[in-house]
Amino acid sequence: MRTRVLRMPTCAGSSPSAPGARSTLESWVRGAAMRTKLRALAVLALLAAQLVAGVCPAEAASPSVHVVQRGETLYSIARRYGTTVEALMRANGLTDPTRIYAGQRLVVPAPGTAQPAAPSGNVHIVQRGENLFRIALRYGTTAQAIARANNLRSTSLVYAGQRLIIPTGAAQPAAPSGNVHIVQRGENLFRIALRYGTTAQAIARANNLPSTSLVYVGQRLIIPTGGAQPAAKPAPAPVQAPTSGKWIDVNLTTQSLVAYEGQRPVYWATVSTGRARTPTPTGRYRIYKKLRSTTMSGPGYRFRDVPHVMYFHGNYTLHGTYWHSNFGRPMSHGCVNLRLADAQWLYEWAPVGTLVVIHR
Known part of the structure; x- marks a missing residue:
C-alpha cells in the first residue's frame, strides 16, 4: 500500500531564516528600544520639573528625630x-518639660511649620518676645479667646513665627449697668481692669474693697461702666511708684509682675516667687547683670540652661522657668520665676539698671 505524504503550503516569512522574518524582528527590537528611551526621558523630565519647582521628594520638609543626651534639656534642644x-x-505629646531622659527619641518639628488659617478672623504672625496677653491687648480681645480660636491648651504656648487666628468680635462688650466678673486663679485687679478697659482703683471702689490687691478666686466683682471715675482720695500705694523711666513691680501677695514706663503699665505676667522657707526679699533693687542662659544650682536642685536671667540682688534673679508651670503660687528658692515667653519679653525690654520693686 502506497503512503501519500501531504505537504503543507509554506507562507512567505514563516520560516525563521526567511529575510522577511529577520526584518520584522529587527523592527520590533528597534521599537522596544525606542519605547524604553521614551520612558526614561519621561522620568527625567518629571524629576527636572520637581527640581525646578523645589519639590524634590528627598528634600521635602519633614520632622527630624533627636536622641536625648545626658545633661540635655528641652530648652537646650530647642x-x-x-x-x-x-x-x-x-x-x-509632652505635658511636663522637665520629664525627658537620656536615650529618649524626640520628634523635632520641621522649621516653618504653620497652622492653617481659619475661614474668618485676622491672622497674626507671632514675633520674637510676644505672648498671647500682649497680642490680645493689640487686637482688643483676650488671651483666652485667642487660645480657644487656635485650639491651644495654654495661654503661654506660642512661639516666634506661629500663625494665630485672631477671633472677630471676641472682646466682651460692657453691659449698660456694669458687668460681673468672677475672679479666676492667678488674676488680680490690675489684670481684670486691663481686660475691661478700666482701672484697678475703679473696680476697688465699685466693690468697696479697702485695697487693690484683696481679691480671691471665685469672688464676684462688679465692673463699673464708663471707665475710671476720679477718686476723691486715692488709697495709698504699697510702694512709692516712680514717675518716669522703666521699672518692674513684683507683688508677692498676688504673685504678679507689672512692667511700667513711668506710671503707664506696659506688660503684666503671673509669677512664682519664693516659698515660706526661701522667701523672695522685699525692697527696691536694680538689675545689675543679665545672662541669656546659665546653670542654677543649690541644695536639692540643679537646672541647666535657665533662660533670660536678670540679677537684681545678690544671687536673686528674675528668670524663665521650664521645670514647672504652677505660676500664681510660691514655688521658688527666692528668685522670681516667669513663663518662658514672659521672661524673654522682660529680658529684651529691661536694660541693666532697671528698678525692681518687690512688696507684699
Missing part, C-alpha cells in the same frame, strides 16, 4: 534646632 520648648512638647 535652641540647637531653632525651635521652642512649646513646639517640641506639642510634637511629642
